[in-house]
Amino acid sequence: MSDPAHSATINAQVSANNVKPLVIAKVQDLNLGSVTLGPGVWSNAVVSISQAGALSCTSANVTCAGATSVAQYNVQGSKQSPVQISAPSVTMVNQNDPTKTLTLTTDAPSSIVLANSGFPGSNFSVGGSVTLSSSTAAGTYVGTFNVTVDY
Amino acid sequence: MNRSIARAGTTLLLAFVGTPTWAVSPATQATATAKIFKPLVISRVQDLNFGTIVLTGTGFTNEVLSMSQAGALTCGSSPGVLLTCTGASQPAKYQLVGTNNATVTISSPGFNLTGPSTLAFTPNAPATVNLGANGSTTGVTFAIGGSITLASTTPDGVYTGTFIVTADYQ
Numbered sequence: 239m240s241d242p243a244h245s246a247t248i249n250a251q252v253s254a255n256n257v258k259p260l261v262i263a264k265v266q267d268l269n270l271g272s273v274t275l276g277p278g279v280w281s282n283a284v285v286s287i288s289q290a291g292a293l294s295c296t297s298a299n300v301t302c303a304g305a306t307s308v309a310q311y312n313v314q315g316s317k318q319s320p321v322q323i324s325a326p327s328v329t330m331v332n333q334n335d336p337t338k339t340l341t342l343t344t345d346a347p348s349s350i351v352l353a354n355s356g357f358p359g360s361n362f363s364v365g366g367s368v369t370l371s372s373s374t375a376a377g378t379y380v381g382t383f384n385v386t387v388d389y
Numbered sequence: 390m391n392r393s394i395a396r397a398g399t400t401l402l403l404a405f406v407g408t409p410t411w412a413v414s415p416a417t418q419a420t421a422t423a424k425i426f427k428p429l430v431i432s433r434v435q436d437l438n439f440g441t442i443v444l445t446g447t448g449f450t451n452e453v454l455s456m457s458q459a460g461a462l463t464c465g466s467s468p469g470v471l472l473t474c475t476g477a478s479q480p481a482k483y484q485l486v487g488t489n490n491a492t493v494t495i496s497s498p499g500f501n502l503t504g505p506s507t508l509a510f511t512p513n514a515p516a517t518v519n520l521g522a523n524g525s526t527t528g529v530t531f532a533i534g535g536s537i538t539l540a541s542t543t544p545d546g547v548y549t550g551t552f553i554v555t556a557d558y559q
Contacts, residue, residue, distance in 0.1 A: 260413040270423035272558060277428045285423070303558075309419035324412065328421050334489065342421050368423060376427045376488035376525065383419045386412035 257316040258355055262387050265312050265361055268342075270368065271304035279372050286367030289345055300370060309366075311385055314359030317352040319389045325364050330381035338375040342366040346385070427525055429487040431556045434530055439537070440476035445469065447541050455536035456480055458513055465539070472539065481535075485520060485556055486528030492559045493518050497533055497552060505546035508537045512552065517559065 273285055276299040283297035287308055295302035313321055325346035332338035345365040352360045364385065439462070442454060452465035452472055460480045465472035485493055497514035501507045513534040521529055533552065 262413050262415045264415050264417050264419045267419045268421040270421070272424040272426060274426040274558060275428060304424070309421065311415060311419065330421055330423060340423065340425075342423075364419070366421065370425070374425055376425050376491070379421075379423045379425065381421045383421065384414075385418060386414050388412040 257319050257389060258314070260313060260315040260321065260387050260389065261359070262314075262385070263312050265310035266307055268309035268364065268366060268383075269305065269307045271302055271306040273370065274301040274303070275370065275372060275374060275376070276300060277372075281371035281373075283370045284367050285370060286345070287365040289347065289363045289365045291363070291365070294367075297370075299372070309364040309383055309385075310361050311364070311387075312359050312361050313350065313352060313387055314356055315352055315387075315389070317355045320349045320351050322349050322388045323347055323362065324386045324388070326384055328366065328381040328383055330368070330379035332375055332377040332379050334377040335375060338377065338379075340368045340370075340374070340379045340381075342368055342381060344383070425488075426491060426558050427488045429485065429493065429556055429558060430528075431554065432484050432486075434482035434484050435479060437481035437533065437535060437552075438477065438479050440474055440478035442539065443473040443475070444471075444539065444541055444543060444545065445473045446471035450540040450542075452539045453536050454539055455513070456534035458515065458532045458534045460532065460534070471541075480532040481552060481554075482530055482532050483554060483556075484528050484530045485518060485524075486526070487520050487524055487558070489520060489522055489524040491520050491524060493520060493556045494559050495531065496555045496557075500550050500553060502537065502548035502550040504548035505544035506548075508539075508543070508548050510550055511536050514554070518556070 280299045283299045286294045291308045293306045325344040328342040330340040350362050449471045455463045462478050464474035494517050495514050497512040499511050502510050518531045
């Protein structure tokens with residue numbers, strides 16, 4: 239039965255930003271190659287690799303060699319919404335002496351717009367830099383990124 | 390009926406607005422790797438010496454006088470017949486100091502010994518050397534032998550030459 243005395247109309251606006259869930263996967267690791275420290279006492283020698291994969295090793299106190307690569311990730315989602323990228327610094331640990339670390343300051347895009355929705359998505363690269371001195375302990379340093387993406 | 394519309398509208402509002410987003414991580418993160426090496430220093434410890442070789446035989450060619458990295462001398466194909474080797478002999482030795490446990494590539498190309506004539510010297514060096522646990526302090530010593538080829542017509546005299554040894558991290 240109808241009840242005119244208590245009837246009312248509620249207008250509710252409905253807005254929906256319907257996006258595909260984001261999926262991110264690692265494509266490749268970052269490798270700064272081999273860096274040989276020069277003699278003497280010195281500091282602030284920066285070795286870096288750009289997002290494009292270009293190695294910078296200009297300090298006269300270091301010699302760089304070997305194959306290098308940037309980290310790469312693949313993101314799939316909706317192309318309508320820019321994807322925000324978070325890539326905090328990475329602590330790289332000396333595999334011979336875990337008390338010795340290097341900080342990799344990352345170089346990542348702040349956001350990307352996907353070329354398509356869903357597969358195959360888009361790749362983005364993460365480079366980074368380390369600062370070395372004559373007192374840097376020798377050894378192989380390894381760290382793990384903590385890259386996340388969000389709309 | 391209006392009440393029904395109101396209920397329907399409220400339900401739709403909750404369904405669409407209540408969709409949160411959150412940061413997404415990959416199942417496997419990328420790693421970052423860098424290999425740092427200390428300066429590599431190579432220094433001569435001792436020279437190679439074949440000792441004294443007497444060309445005992447006659448009419449021979451292509452007799453190889455060789456020394457192993459361990460210093461063992463091989464005095465041709467018929468020691469004491471075609472070649473007779475006497476005197477103290479020793480391989481060349483070098484010391485390497487650098488990064489602990491690093492592997493180093495050794496390069497020692499051939500060169501000529503000069504004297505009354507020219508003798509081609511072929512070094513026998515290790516391809517690689519591991520610096521070991523004391524690589525940054527005492528380092529390691531490695532030896533280089535080598536060989537020359539002699540004939541009965543080789544002019545006698547003293548022959549000398551200089552190694553061109555280089556080392557680099559792998």
